Amino acid sequence: MIKAITGTKDILPSDIRKWYHLENLVRKVFQNYNYKEIRTPVFEETALFARGIGEETDIVSKEMYTFKDRSDTSVTLKPEMTAGVVRAFIEHSLGEKQPLTKVFYISPMFRQERPQAGRLRQFHQFGAEALGSSSPLLDAEMIEMAYEILNRLGLNDLTVKINSLGTPNSREVYKNELRKYLSDTKDKLTAESQIRFEKNILRIFDSKAEQDQQIMNKAPLLIDYLDNESKNDFEIVKNYLTNLNIPFEVDPKLVRGLDYYTKTTFEIISGKVGSQSSLCGGGRYDLLVEELGGKPTHSVGFAAGMERILLACENEEVLNVPEPSLDVYLVRIDNDLFIKVSEISSALRKNDLIVDYDYLARSVKAQMREANKMNARFVLFVGGDEYKNGALILKNLSTGEQEKIKSEDINFLINRIKNYGS
Structure with missing residues (x-):
C-alpha cells in the first residue's frame, strides 16, 4: 500500500472544519486591519531564497526541496513566504501604485526537516507583510494582529517576546564586541556554532546545545548597543503594546540572524505544544527589498504556523467548533x-x-x-x-x-x- 510521504499529513473531513474556522478567523482579522490577500506560486527560482533567506541558514543549506526542471532551471518549493511576497512586490511595482502595501497570506510551505509534533515537511502558515513605512506603529500592529488571532481562538498559555536588533551600523559594532567576547572560548563552541561564528555570529544565540548556552549566558547583549533611533522606536512599540494591554517581555537574546533584519523582532510562544513552542514570529526587514533588486523599502511582517496553533488549541481544549450539519x-x-x-x-x-x-x-x-x-x-x-x-x-x-x-x-x-x- 502506498502511504503519505514521511512528514506530510492528510487533513481529513473530520478535521477540516477546524481549518475552516482558523482560516476564516485569520481572514477576518487581517481584513479588519485593511490587509489584502496575496497568493504566490508554490515554487520559485532557487536564487530567490538563497539571496532572500541566506546561503548559510539551515533552511537554505539543509532543508529546501530543490530540483531542476526540464529547462534546467533550479527551482525550490517555497520554505517561507516573505521572499516570494517581496519578489511579487518588486516585479509588479506595487510600491509605485500605493505608498504602503499591506498584504496577508495563507499558504503551504515545504522544508525537509525532522518531523515531530507541530513540525511537518509540508506545513501551513498564515502571515502578513507591510511594505513602505518605517513607523514602529506598524511593528506593533503586526504583534497586535498575531496576538488578536491567537486570543480570539481562546488560547491562554501565551508569551509574547520582543527585542530590537537595531540598525545595521549599531549591529556591526555589537558583532565586533561579541567576537571579542568569544575569541577565547571559540574552540569550546559546538562545530555548528563555530561555523556560525564566521558566517552569522548572532545565530549562536539560537543554539540549543548546553555548552553553547553556558558560554552565551554571559555574552554582551545587542540591546545594550542600540543607537538612539532604535531605542526610540523600541519604546514606541513597548508603549503601544502596554496601552493595548498585550502582555510582553523583552528577551535580549531573541535574534533574527540575517543581515537584512532591523530593529523590532518578536515571537509568540505557547506552553502547550512541547519543544516546538513558537507559534509565530516576525520583525522588521528594512533591507530585504533592496537585497532582492528593488528600491530601498522599509518593511515588516510575521508568519505563524497553523499546525502548531491547532495543536495548542487542542491541548488547551479551546477549539470548540460545532459539528457540521445538514439542513x-x-x-x-x-x-x-x-x-x-x-x-x-x-x-x-x-x-x-x-x-x-x-x-x-x-x-x-x-x-x-x-x-x-x-x-x-x-x-x-x-x-x-x-x-x-x-x-x-x-x-x-x-x-x-x-x-x-x-x-x-x-x-x-x-x-x-x-x-x-x-
Missing part, C-alpha cells in the same frame, strides 16, 4: 422515487440549503440512521400514501414535529426549512 435529509420510502428525490434535492440546493439523500438503496430505517449520523435538522419523507395524495412529510428531528407540505409547493418547503422557529 435536510431526504428519506425515500418507495424505491421507484429516486429521480423525484434527486429533483427535490436539486431544487433545495439551488436555494443554498445543505441537502443529502441515500444513494445506496437502503431501507427507511437505515436512511433515518444516516440522517441522525449527519446531524440533519430536518428529514423530508418522499413516498407512501401521503405522496400518492400529493404531500411530503417534513419532520423536525430536534422536536419530533411533523407537517404535511404539498409536493408541488417547493417554495413553501424552502421557506419552512429556512425560517423554522423565526
